[in-house]
Amino acid sequence: MFPHPLIRVLSLLVMIVALAWGQPAVIAGASFVVALLLWRSGMEARRAAARLVRRLRWFFLSIVVVFGWFTPGVPALDVPALAAWLPTWEGLAAGGLRIGALALIAAAVAVCLVLTPQAALVGALRDLATPLSWLGLSRDRFAVRIGLTLAAVTALRDSPGIQAEPAAGSPWHRAASVGRVLYARALSKGETAPCEPVVIEILSPPAPWEWAIPLGLALLCGALAQM
Incomplete structure (x- = not known):
């Protein structure tokens, strides 16, 4: 049994705000919550989440490039001659955290959209x-x-699907x-x-105990952010 639609949306907003900070402990905790949601929500929600995350793949690649190559730090490979052209471990780690947070947000949004009329x-x-x-x-x-x-x-x-006439030139022209x-x-x-x-739909008020869900989620994210 899933909670009231208002509680779902409010909990989703709490998770989005918490994940926006990119704290590793928060991302780990949110991974467990999203995995539990995907397990309980059925195949349709899992497919929708996978589809939405897959559509972000090029955005994820741009994050890897921006963070990996423009963040100062230790080169990913110990090749002094190519050090200026290599991504850094610090940048790849920071980019990976952002990608993980965005993937979790996308999956949670997909589950909410599938389960809520x-x-x-x-x-x-x-x-x-x-x-x-x-x-x-x-x-x-x-x-x-x-x-x-x-x-x-x-x-x-x-x-x-969008059918466009073949365009010559670079991918930007296409x-x-x-x-x-x-x-x-x-x-x-x-x-x-x-x-x-x-x-x-004019919704009836949520049950009083349901308000503990977003509140508990906010307290959990706050505690994880302090770790």
Whole structure:
């Protein structure tokens, strides 16, 4: 039995904030939590997590390059003649921590999206945005915008693969060609898409004991960060 949608989203935000610090102990603790979630959530959630992490592979590679080659430290290989061209152990370690944190965040987000229906997720975000009403802003409008964004992302994800005409030249030219096709598709969908209502589920309050989940997670991450 998984907790209330609001508790899920709040716990996810706590984990994201904790992992953003890149502390090894926090990453190790979050690895255990995410592994437990993947084990309990079923095959669909595991496949979604693997797919989302795989889509970040080129971003992970850029992290390795930036941290590995631009962080001062001991060269990864003991070859003095190539020392200026080699990554450093310190950079590779720092980059590895960032990659691990991002992979855990992506997996946790994928699990949350699979296990939480879209209407319930939007309702949870609406409740989470309650402080906006204290500032005179509309949390319902915020929730509607989130719902429209989720619907657009889902439609784009489920659409057939982008087919662009072969472009000569560097990979940057091919990427620009794909970008043009994607932009044209977005314009076409925006002009032809029918107006559909956005369903926002008005959630009942979480059980009192459920608030202990994000609170305990925050305390655990804080304790691990001090190690």
